[in-house]
Amino acid sequence: MIVASTSRPKRRFGFSKVRPGTPGELPLQFRTRRFGMRAWQVTGFALGALILSVILSSSAYELVRNLALRSEQSADLRQAYVSASLVNAGLRTSTPNIVEILSGLEVPSGSTPFLFYDSKWYSTSLQAGRNVIPVDLRHIVSNKSPAFQRFILNSKVSMAVGIPLVASHSYYYEIFSFSDLERTLRLLTYSLALASALTTLAGAAMGLWTSRRLLAPLEEIANAASEIAKGDFETHLVTNDSDLLALASSFNSMVDALKNKIAQDARFASDVSHELRSPLTTIQNSLEIINHRKDEMTPRTRQAFEFLVDEIARFDRLVQDLLEIASSDSTSTNLVMEDLGTFELLENCFRSNRSSGFILDISAQLSGTRIYADKRRFERIIDNLVENASKYAGGLERVRALRVGDSLRLQFEDRGPGIPDHDKVRIFDRFARGSGRDRRMLGRGTGLGLSIVQEHVRTHRGRIWVEDRNEGGSIFVVELPLQVGQDVLWETTFETGASVDEVS
Numbered sequence: 001m002i003v004a005s006t007s008r009p010k011r012r013f014g015f016s017k018v019r020p021g022t023p024g025e026l027p028l029q030f031r032t033r034r035f036g037m038r039a040w041q042v043t044g045f046a047l048g049a050l051i052l053s054v055i056l057s058s059s060a061y062e063l064v065r066n067l068a069l070r071s072e073q074s075a076d077l078r079q080a081y082v083s084a085s086l087v088n089a090g091l092r093t094s095t096p097n098i099v100e101i102l103s104g105l106e107v108p109s110g111s112t113p114f115l116f117y118d119s120k121w122y123s124t125s126l127q128a129g130r131n132v133i134p135v136d137l138r139h140i141v142s143n144k145s146p147a148f149q150r151f152i153l154n155s156k157v158s159m160a161v162g163i164p165l166v167a168s169h170s171y172y173y174e175i176f177s178f179s180d181l182e183r184t185l186r187l188l189t190y191s192l193a194l195a196s197a198l199t200t201l202a203g204a205a206m207g208l209w210t211s212r213r214l215l216a217p218l219e220e221i222a223n224a225a226s227e228i229a230k231g232d233f234e235t236h237l238v239t240n241d242s243d244l245l246a247l248a249s250s251f252n253s254m255v256d257a258l259k260n261k262i263a264q265d266a267r268f269a270s271d272v273s274h275e276l277r278s279p280l281t282t283i284q285n286s287l288e289i290i291n292h293r294k295d296e297m298t299p300r301t302r303q304a305f306e307f308l309v310d311e312i313a314r315f316d317r318l319v320q321d322l323l324e325i326a327s328s329d330s331t332s333t334n335l336v337m338e339d340l341g342t343f344e345l346l347e348n349c350f351r352s353n354r355s356s357g358f359i360l361d362i363s364a365q366l367s368g369t370r371i372y373a374d375k376r377r378f379e380r381i382i383d384n385l386v387e388n389a390s391k392y393a394g395g396l397e398r399v400r401a402l403r404v405g406d407s408l409r410l411q412f413e414d415r416g417p418g419i420p421d422h423d424k425v426r427i428f429d430r431f432a433r434g435s436g437r438d439r440r441m442l443g444r445g446t447g448l449g450l451s452i453v454q455e456h457v458r459t460h461r462g463r464i465w466v467e468d469r470n471e472g473g474s475i476f477v478v479e480l481p482l483q484v485g486q487d488v489l490w491e492t493t494f495e496t497g498a499s500v501d502e503v504s
């Protein structure tokens with residue numbers, strides 16, 4: 001029983017071994033996470049930067065606030081003592097004028113002096129009465145001890161200082177406002193908050209940059225893997241980063257091992273086919289001799305003989321196809337890629353198929369274009385598709401050669417039974433035969449033709465697929481890259497606009 005796991009998979013990237021024939025043991029596929037590696041990295045860096053900057057900002061704020069408070073406090077205390085001594089001196093005159101004494105004090109802006117003298121309260125401020133002085137402070141000072149207290153006055157931090165003037169039996173109070181300090185601290189808070197936000201953004205940018213740098217090799221590996229999947233085994237990873245050397249070298253060893261394995265398989269198929277060729281030729285020669293005496297055979301023997309000839313011909317075709325497959329990979333030594341004129345190449349290749357009676361329609365847009373191709377393989381692609389059309393679809397109706405972007409597109413259009421959707425991809429596999437309506441030829445072919453064509457198309461870095469034709473039948477489409485951005489050496493003999501060349 002398979003139980004769906006609700007726990008999150010621990011490893012987000014790793015390798016697993018898929019053993020053939022044990023579907024029950026296939027590892028659970030990782031669910032793709034919405035939050036990818038890059039997003040994690042960016043968020044992690046941003047969060048880290050935010051936490052760090054908040055810690056640094058709050059400690060810096062606390063430090064500055066304490067220092068500023070302490071220096072403001074000692075300055076205010078000094079100021080209060082200076083004022084108190086001036087008041088004390090003023091009171092010791094024979095006829096002290098208290099209002100004059102208090103208004104003569106040079107107090108800083110925002111501070112208010114109070115005097116308790118002869119059981120009366122005096123102040124220079126009309127707004128603030130003695131009630132603003134905290135009761136506790138008044139109590140301490142009335143016991144002849146100087147004191148100060150910080151408190152909130154009108155939602156602002158203020159400090160009250162009380163100094164007993166013993167000689168004049170009075171008490172001097174002064175209230176200082178910390179609003180300047182508060183304004184400075186508010187500014188500091190805004191600056192630190194801005195700095196934290198900028199640091200967080202810088203952290204996120206750093207995360208993005210490092211994730212790009214970290215993921216770049218992975219993207220390179222993915223690109224290399226997809227090139228290899230397309231059949232280009234010359235693809236290797238190169239690096240000058242000592243940390244990535246091990247990864248690059250194991251990747252390259254894997255590619256080499258894969259290439260060797262494929263070459264070995266191809267060699268084996270080629271050897272087997274070669275070994276089969278000589279007995280096959282002997283059998284074919286013998287059959288040829290027997291064929292001369294066909295008239296002397298009884299009808300049953302003749303029928304058996306014809307059946308044998310058919311099967312040997314099919315066997316011969318199979319051996320030829322296997323040899324072709326063995327040499328079809330791009331690493332093969334018999335691959336001869338040449339810079340060729342597209343018109344010239346198409347003309348030459350279709351010349352041998354002129355008897356097939358289809359319309360060859362070459363677009364004028366291809367004039368002057370060039371293609372990098374192996375003539376023999378290119379011809380094999382065309383011959384095979386033409387031959388398939390006559391085998392399975394009663395012949396081709398039209399072949400179009402067009403320029404689509406920087407590619408040559410060849411469309412082989414027939415009026416045959418068409419290819420069912422479920423066969424459209426499968427027929428390009430080795431030994432795959434169609435399951436279409438026209439079953440006359442079914443079982444006659446080797447099922448290797450289209451896979452050879454696909455290999456040749458891949459060798460040319462192109463694509464092949466099959467489409468339904470609106471009027472019935474199918475269209476085999478081959479797309480091969482043209483040589484672009486190169487000096488055109490070959491001049492077309494076709495006039496511009498003369499795009500239709502009818503072959504009969």
Ligand code: ADP
Nearest residue numbers: 388389392393427433434445446447448449450
């Ligand atoms: P073979 O080498 O035996 O001819 P192919 O690989 O060339 O086999 O083709 C595979 C199958 O694709 C054939 O068995 C046939 O059913 C189908 N097929 C190929 N070309 C056409 C076509 N033009 N119309 C219909 N079916 C086709």
